[in-house]
Amino acid sequence: MSEHAPRAVVTAGTGGIGLETALGLARQGWDVTLVGRDAARGEAAVSRVDGAAGRRAGRFVRADLSSLAETRRLGERLAGEGGLGLLVNNVGGMWTERWEGPEGIEGSVVLNHLSPYVLTEALLDPLAAAAPSRVVNVTSGAVAAAQAVFDDAEPPGPHYGLAATGRAKLAHLAHTVELAARLRPRGVSVLAADPGAAATANAAEMTMDILPPPMRPHWELILKGVSAPVASAARAPLAAATDPALEGRTGVVVGPEGTLDDTLLAFVTPELTEAVRGWTAKLLAAAGRSS
Template sequence: MAGKTVLITGGTGGIGKATALGLAVLGARVAITGRNADRASRAAEEIRAVASAPVEVFIADLSSQQEVRRLADEVLNTLDRLDVLVNNVGGFWNTRRVTADGLEYTFALNHLAPFLLTNLLLERLKESRPARIITVSSGAQAMGRMDFPDLLAERAYSGQRAYNQSKLANVLFTYGLAARLSGTGVTANVLHPGVVATAFGAEDPGRMQEFLTPLVQRWMKTPEQGARTSIYLASAPELDNVTGRYFANSTPKKSSKRSYSQSDIDRLWHVSSALVGLESDSERSTNPP
């Protein structure tokens, strides 16, 4: 990874920090994002101490579209190339929350944030080709379904359903993105990191999570183990031309049947573009600048 620049969202702890550290050890110039400046600074120092590599830090709350856009501007002004984007940030909330944009929090952070950030950074990734976009999903995608009539859970909310839907959205987004990037030299893949022992969901856990986590924690992966697939997708030479695939344990797998629905892929892209204020492909072609 020497000479490569990698941006990892949610890189201040857990899988994200382990991914940043692993890629820095391989020689990459690493940039991480986080909400808390002190925590981000400590994470950067830890990475520098082990890898003796440069680490850039960007502070942003990715649940806010204004913050995502500000982050993208800062990244473009700071990083003259971007070889790998790792969309790692995400979370689980048992009770429904609303973002500054008036959107359901889980869908906004887990899907719309990487959707918007990736689109805003696409030209820099294309300029740096060959480049890679990696999105961290979850095995929960297999239980997800896109409830388009109530996408933001305004009628009924379940923390688990919202999470499952957002993780399915990560896969649908990746498949749609890979098709759009065909021939550009930029690949897009998505992964399940495994069940990892982190502070994931601790801010607002469900009752089942509170009960089960202490019981199964000893069998969970460490953050370092959970980061292995992200590191593999970011660095493995044999994946130069592999795109539009779902990985688990560094191995390509079949994702859920729903994730291959072309109508859902197209509909999600159109709806997401509208929710984040981006022109859809059709609008761009029919209304050229």
């Protein structure tokens, strides 16, 4: 790693869309910290990042981001290292079976919303110290299928992965827009990036049961979508992270083509943002009591 290179952190950076994003950043001269759980996958990813950069540009840091306590510790560690030019909150996904993180909160809410929320808060000062800097929050077209109810930790009725992830991503998108306004005076831009569907490990785990029954006839279409190459899905996060044309743009969404696309922003209303703010605060307080 070079003391002159700009520094980036990519969560879930050792595989899937995160690794492809990290490779693209390394080719553009960034030093990249890759966060993941598995050391062997981490070391393999670091050597690919070094290969893409033609120098030592990668570093693996182990953390399980399904634990908010562990995410907080990661944030403290990274914050102690000085200025940070880019944070890519890529961790997230969609699961067929409902699961919970160690703090007892439903897993898709933890990985798609609360964990990136907590990590970003911990890194605000290093991001501001490196301004102009960017936060990129990886979102999903699943937002369009969200059950947009934020009265309780989970909405009533059965759990379907698509709706659960859509709701968590919608919450994070509302937070993205709000955070963008808050950080504008500090020179930190906050953008969302929708990678579109891609053939990643997480996509391969999904079964038709992610869909509410009326949507199941569309399963074949979804399978076709998630056969797309992973490298092309990194176009959106890479553009959001580095496109000079986006300099100064904040609170915007970069779509799968790597260009601005406000389709998903139509789901974010002031009422929804306020509901998400209160709901998030309650969940974080409950998580704090349990850890």
